[in-house]
Every structure is written in structure tokens, then in C-alpha cells.
Amino acid sequence: MSEETITLYQAIGGGETIRRLVRRFYELMDTLPEAKNCRAIHPPSLEGSERKLYEYLTGYLGGPPVYVEKYGHPRLRSRHFSAAIGPAERDEWILCFRRAMNETIEHPELRDIIWTPIERLAHHMQNRDGER
Numbered sequence: 001m002s003e004e005t006i007t008l009y010q011a012i013g014g015g016e017t018i019r020r021l022v023r024r025f026y027e028l029m030d031t032l033p034e035a036k037n038c039r040a041i042h043p044p045s046l047e048g049s050e051r052k053l054y055e056y057l058t059g060y061l062g063g064p065p066v067y068v069e070k071y072g073h074p075r076l077r078s079r080h081f082s083a084a085i086g087p088a089e090r091d092e093w094i095l096c097f098r099r100a101m102n103e104t105i106e107h108p109e110l111r112d113i114i115w116t117p118i119e120r121l122a123h124h125m126q127n128r129d130g131e132r
Contacts, residue, residue: 008113009062024099028099029096030046
């Protein structure tokens with residue numbers, strides 16, 4: 001008898017859960033006063049950002065590699081270099097993502113597994129020091 005390994009994508013509920021996570025993340029970013037700096041570096045419409053984050057997280061968590069098939073290697077830091085991401089923007093992004101994840105991913109153990117690399121990624125994306 002062989003056991004099938006499941007991906008984080010499958011364990012959290014697949015595309016439906018990722019869609020809810022990403023939607024909630026951008027809702028929080030768009031409405032929380034404490035996320036205003038992070039929101040300010042995004043385009044007026046978050047629709048494209050939401051679509052791309054959904055596609056990226058789908059592959060990142062072990063689902064179909066939608067983002068890579070459409071855009072190639074993510075190169076996230078270089079793709080975001082035009083946006084001034086300092087400690088405030090980074091921390092606000094982390095706040096929104098953490099809250100969205102807590103609201104949309106049911107199991108705390110799965111959230112913990114996902115959280116460490118996501119937080120590390122957020123710190124990696126910072127491309128400016130403190131002052132604007």
C-alpha cells in the first residue's frame with residue numbers, strides 16, 4: 001500500500017481557498033488604515049495584482065504552475081523593484097497577509113508551514129531602507 005503525498009495546495013483546499021485568501025488580502029490592504037503605505041504602492045485597481053498573486057500562490061503552494069506558464073520565472077524582487085518597499089510597506093503587507101491567512105486557512109498547522117517562507121519572502125522584497 002502506498003501513501004500519496006499531498007501538497008499544501010491540496011491540504012488547504014486548493015484554488016478556492018487561495019482565491020479567498022488573495023481576495024481577503026487585497027480587501028484588507030484596500031481598507032485598513034494601517035495598510036495605507038502598502039496600498040499606496042499598488043495601482044488604483046487591485047484586480048491585476050489579485051490575479052497575479054493568485055496565480056503565483058497556486059504554483060508556490062504546489063498547485064498548477066499557472067504563473068510560471070504565463071510569465072516565466074517569478075523574479076519577484078526584480079519585478080517589484082520599481083515599487084518603493086521599505087519597512088512600513090513590508091510590515092503592512094505582512095499584517096494583511098497574516099490576517100487574511102488566519103481568516104481563510106482553517107488549520108493552524110498549515111498556516112504555520114506556509115507562514116515562515118511567506119514572511120521570509122516579504123523581508124526579501126524590501127528594497128528601501130527606513131525613510132521615504
